[in-house]
Every structure is written in structure tokens, then in C-alpha cells.
Amino acid sequence: MVLPNEPEFKQAYNELVSALEDSTLFSQSPEYKKVIPVVSIPERIIQFRVTWENDKGEIEVNNGFRVQFNSALGPYKGGLRFHPTVNLSILKFLGFEQIFKNALTGLSMGGGKGGSDFNPKGRSDNEIRRFCTAFMRQLARYIGADTDVPAGDIGVGGREVGYMFGAYKQMQNNWSGILTGKGLTWGGSLIRPEATGYGLVYYVEKMIEKATNGKETFKGKKVAISGSGNVAQYAALKVIELGGIVVSLSDSKGAIISESGITPDQIAEIGSAKLKHKSLHEIISASVFTQGGKASVEYIEGARPWVHVGQVDVALPSATQNEVSGDEAKALIQNGCKFIAEGSNMGSTKEAIDVFEESRSKDVWYAPGKASNAGGVAVSGLEMAQNSQRVQWTTEEVDSKLKTIMYECFDNCYETAVKYSADKNSEGLPSLLKGANIAGFIKVADAMFSQGDVF
Template identity: 65%
Template sequence: MSNLAPEPEFQQAYNELVHSLEGSKLFLTSPDLKAALPVVSVPERVIQFRVTWEDDQGNFQVNRGYRVQFNSALGPYKGGLRFHPSVNLSILKFLGFEQIFKNALTGLNMGGGKGGSDFDPKGKSDNEIRRFCYAFMRELSKHIGQFTDVPAGDIGVGGREVGYLFGAYKSYRNQFEGVLTGKGITWGGSLIRPEATGYGLVYYVAHMISYSSGGKETFAGKRVAISGSGNVAQYAALKVLELGGRVISLSDSKGALVAIGEEGFNETDIELIAQLKLDRKYLTELHAAEDSFHTFLARDPVSEQEARALIGKGCKFLAEGSNMGSTQEAINVYEDDRRCRKADGLWYGPAKAANCGGVAVSGLEMAQNSQRVSWTSEQVDRELAGIMERCFWNCLNTAKEYYDIADGELPSLVAGANIAGYVKVVNAMKAQGDWW
């Protein structure tokens, strides 16, 4: 699709999907499904608007607001809002496109979308953020609703911002409804939502470990390197510790903390890091105050060279808790190693499957809102674990169905995720007359 050239992020996501589909038996066994590809790759609707607001000095400010409502074949548009200076249509189209298939893999009735603004919340006062959120929602509220589009938080949009956005929506529409997820527990939020992406990521990898070992191995004793140190990384680390693994590194944009001792990080270390991030500080400050860590420079996303280095160091499982955490060249390295070395190669869990736990619990929050009930943390966690297990087996079995797997070879989870998500979405689209 030559018209995608100015949109590199969306181009990579599109190319990855096409590579999986065309390299499989899908279009041989179901040639009609190829006709849906150019349809599913175009958003149903792109909303772009200006956001005018006043800073604490009384100065007039203007930002761009967006909502990409990509696909509603499986349910209301669902996907986060991102407030960051880097936000543009290419990034939001990429994220919304990925969200379609990620949401499909949860098994819940959710379509795909994404939105946000180039507004930067860093350095802004609470009042400035509140004024911006009310100005942003003044336009967005015309296009969303519990049965239409249910946004959530993302980068730059945490509990504080979701609260302001929900309050603005309620004020403008005079309705208390489950229009946003990630809400406060006392006003419609779900337990386990902050933990969901990190927990879900670990649950997914646990199934990778179990399957590859014939059910003989678990996280117990495994050395786990985690890229990042925010919400997802922190809860992933805590779940790894709970399952008996050893977390040996965490990182941020300034570098990585590596535990010197054999035991790795403990829960107290993770709590220190969590507080550091709440204070908007870097890991280098913790390194300067502690003598149990050393640092090295980190890069993001994972490049081809780093992918080869991970394999050279004996990495056996790699799963993405972030979106587009690896370049396409790095993914090619993972997949080549899996094919060439079979069960001894690195096994890659793609973002659209491995990190779908966050949106899955957002879907569970929507269900609780519809029923006007709140589930216990144990119930939500149990549902999350079940969703991640079904997602893993769906990816695995789909890869087996549409690819020839050599003896001893681990199936491609990225191919399985892409095909499983695509088939589910485009079949629903066909049934609804979106293509024929």
C-alpha cells in the first residue's frame, strides 16, 4: 500500500499482518478472505479536532485532539487515549489497527480504536490538566458512549486524567455510564486493572514455558530481564516473583538497573522503583543511592543487533508488554532463530497477544458497569488468567492449522495471533456487509 509511506508506524503494523497472512495457508483455503484486507486496513472513522484551553498564567493554548475509530465489527470501539507530544495520526492508526486484533484475541465483544492529543502533561499543574481534559472532552464527548466507543488511559493518561475526563463527560452529557475504563474503584472501576497488563503478560509467558517443556517447567528459578520500569514492568516483576522467578533487570530511558546478586530484585526493590516513578524520577537516582545495582545504557525499541545479542546470551522466551517493542528486523531474527534451532530457539510472544490482559480487564470493567456490580480481585484475576490461557492456545493452534510445522519446531505465535485475530474480525465484517 504505497499511500502508507508517510505513516511508518502504521506501515510496520500493516506489513507484519500481511506477512503472516500471505505466508500461511489462509488465502489458499479461504481465498475470499483476502478481499477484506484493504477494507480492514482503513479506519471506519477518523476524528480530528482542536483543543483550546487556558494555562495558569491566563495564556491561550491550543492542541490537536484525535480519535481513530478503526473497527466496530466485534463491539464498541475500545482503546486508550494518549497525551504525549509525539502523538500523530500514524502512531494512532498503528495503535488502533493493532487494537482491533488484540481485542479480538481476548474473546470479548470489543472493537478497536485509539486516540489522544499532542498535549504534554509533564510540568503541568493539576488545574492545567483539569482544564485541558474538560476542553478535550468537550469535543470527544460527541463521538463516544458506552455502546459506541469506550476509551481508556494510555501514556500520559492515568487515574487523575481519567477522573477529569469522566467528570467532563458526565457534565456535558448528564449521564453516568461506563464510557471510560480505568476509573476509580468507588465510581465504576475494576479491581486488578492497574495490574492487568503486567499480570497478563506473565500468565502468557508461563504458558509458553509450560508448552515448550512439555509441562515440565514453570517460572520457578528462571532469570527474567524486564525492559521498562513503569506500571506494566512493575506488576510483571511482582508476578514473576510470586511464581518463583528471579527478576534481574529493569530499565528506563536513562538506562537499566541490573541486580548484582543471584537472587535479583525483591518486592522491596520493586516498591522503591514504583515510588521513584511516581515522583517522576529516573532509575539513575536509585542506582546512586544503592550499592546492590549497577547500570548500563538501554535502547528502545529492540533492534536487530540487540535481538542477536539476546539470543547469544541464551534468552529462551521474549514477550512484549508494550506495543511495537521490537523493530521488524528484530522480529525476523526471533522467528529465524525459532525455525532454525526449533525447540532450542528463542520463542517470541507478540504484543497483540502477550499484552492483551490490560484491555481484557477493561472489557471486564465494561461488563461490571453494565451489571452495576463490582467483582472481587480474585474473580477478576481468575477471569484474566483464563483469558490469557485461551489467547495463548488460540495463537498456538491457529499457527499449527495454517503453517507446516517441522518436528520439534515451536509454532509462530506472531503468525498465529495475526491470523486468529484477522479471521475473527473479517468474518464478522462480512456477516455485517462491510465487504462481500
């Protein structure tokens, strides 16, 4: 298959195909090869112009997109991203990953992704409201509770989801669950903001348990985390709750390192400051960071945390794609890191993944984002279910369902990796990278065969 010149999408495609080819799947079931060229082309790509008025009364124009990639398992499901870097390659990579991630949750969701090159940073609430209304004016005709249910992503939080939902409701005269990540008083789900971070930690909890035959937990383990948005914050809080020590967080401008562990109070300060688009460099002057002693942190400008954290047991990349390089992967392993799981989508470069996979014989275990960060979309699926029933489940109910989904996702990845391993006699841990890709692919492929998309 000849791919367009879209580097992020090519990387995601190559990861899937190489995982499938380096297994016994095609020798056991050669008919699955037919699926690859079909599943790798979106069912529909929608591109549109978004014209809106800024606070000066001037017209501004942005590009809007929705990639409706695959609906074999259910309505298209995936976030909307507002960021100046948004382009079709990134959205196709994210949508392609979303197909198999959603399949791994066990819920009835297809895969899609969308967004705009609009940058919400520095914009007033009124400008963001006007942009969201203009964006939804174009998108509304292509989405619906049984067609396509977008969610938030980078640059799209509760405020933006609210504005878009209100615009859709006014245009369509229809209250339905066409967006997830809604406010708790009007159709949202409890645990949704925490879901990706919590789910990531639940997945790694199972990795640790399996690798150590139940002898170890997060208790006492040093955990390096990148990012400082929702995923990183809630992953950090859950790690601390389970007895782990969070030694780093980061943003696009630098990283904070704390040998003794970042505290819940510091994470709360970061969370409130990030809502105002402040950088970590601006935040660390707050009193919770300057108390000295065990509460103090070191700020390293322009750096990612991986080569600065020293000895760690677990690494959770939770910022953006390709945020761990090959050299950084080697540094993590040299510093004793045994468990790496992505809270971000495609958080590791191919070179980093190769380093991790080659180290499985040394009991290093890597989990790809399509499995380990599936908790966010899983709770989005639970939000859809609650909307359909016109009910709201308790925090305990949603958290319990999330934990079960992530535990079952791990078991599925593990068992699939063992079943389709090309080398049954190889030493080391099974490849969760291959297990996740194969398990998600098989579920989607079987549905496509049943529906006549492939024959």
C-alpha cells in the first residue's frame, strides 16, 4: 500500500503492520491480510473552513477537520483537538490509533478524530465561544449519537465542549449525547476528567502484578511522569494514592524534578494554574513549591524529564506524541526503569520502542498508548451509555467499571501476545505492543468481515 506523505500517520500504520507481520497471525489466519489496505483508509474525511469574529470585530479563518475512520464496532468516537499544529497527518494518526484503542475497551465504539488549527491560548472566553459556535455550525451535520460522538482533546476542555454542545442543541433542536466530556449537571460522567490518568495507572498496576507474580505493587516505586495536563495530574495523584513516589512533571517549556516526590498540594496548584494557561516556570514560585526541604522541586528549563530523574521504576509519558527518544529510552533503562506505559498517544519514537522491546529479556515491559491510555475513551463510552439511559452513575460505579475495563484490557493484550508470539521459546516478557495491536485489529477485522467491508 502506498501511503501519502504524512509522517505521523505512517508511523502509526507501520507500528500496527509490523506488529501483525512479526507474529503468527497471518500464518494462522492469512485472510486477515485483506483487512490492512481497507482499514487503513478512512471511511470519510471532512474538511471545512471556520470563519468567526474576534473581539476587534475582525474576521478570522481557520481549518476544521473530522476524520471518520472506521465504524465497524459502533459510532465514530474520538476527540477534537484545537491547536496550531493540527493537520490531516496528525488527525489520521490519532484516528487510526483510536480504532484499535476503542476496540480494546470492549465497548461499542468506532474510531475517529478531528479538530482545528485554531489556538485557544490568549483568546478571551467570548472569542472561544464564537469560534466553537462557528466550528459546530460546520460539524453538526456530520455527527450524532448513533453516527459520530466527538470528545475533548488538547485545547478542548469542559468550556469548549459546553459551547459546542449549546451550539449543536440550538441548531438541531435536539438534546442528545453528541459530545462527551460534558458538565456533570447536564449529561457528563463522573470520573471523566480523571479517567485517562487513572486508567493508565490501573493498567500499569496489572503489569507490575504480572511481572512480579503478585509480589510487588506501586508502593515505594519511583515514577517519572511527563506532561502536566489532566492525564499527568490524575496519573500522579493515583500513583501517590497507591503508595508510589512521583519524581517529575513537565510541560513544553521545561520539567520539574523532585527526588522526595511531588505532593498532592503541588499537583493541585499545577492543576489550577494550568486552567489559566500558566507554564510550570511561572507556577513554581507559589508557596507550595518554595517551602524548602521535602517540598522543594528543581526546575530544568527546556528539558524533558527522562534523563534528569535518576533511578526510577516506572515511566509514564503523558504529554504528546514522540516525547521519548531512543537515547532517552536507553537512559531510562540504565537508571533501572522496568515499566513504561504511555499516557499520551504514540508517546515513544520508533527508536525508543525498539529499545524497550529489545529489553524485554531484561524484564523491561512497555505498553503502547492504544492500550494503556484507553481509560479516557472508555469512560467516554460509559458517558454515552448513561446518556442513552438518561441516568448518572456514582463515582464508585464509574471507577469500578473503569478499573475492570483496564484490567481486562491488560489481560487481553497479554493473552493475545502469548497466543500469537512468533517465537514461543524466547526469553523475557511477552510483547504488549504486539498484543495490543493484534487484539484490537482482530476485533475490528472480524466485524468488517461480518459487515461485508472486507470479503
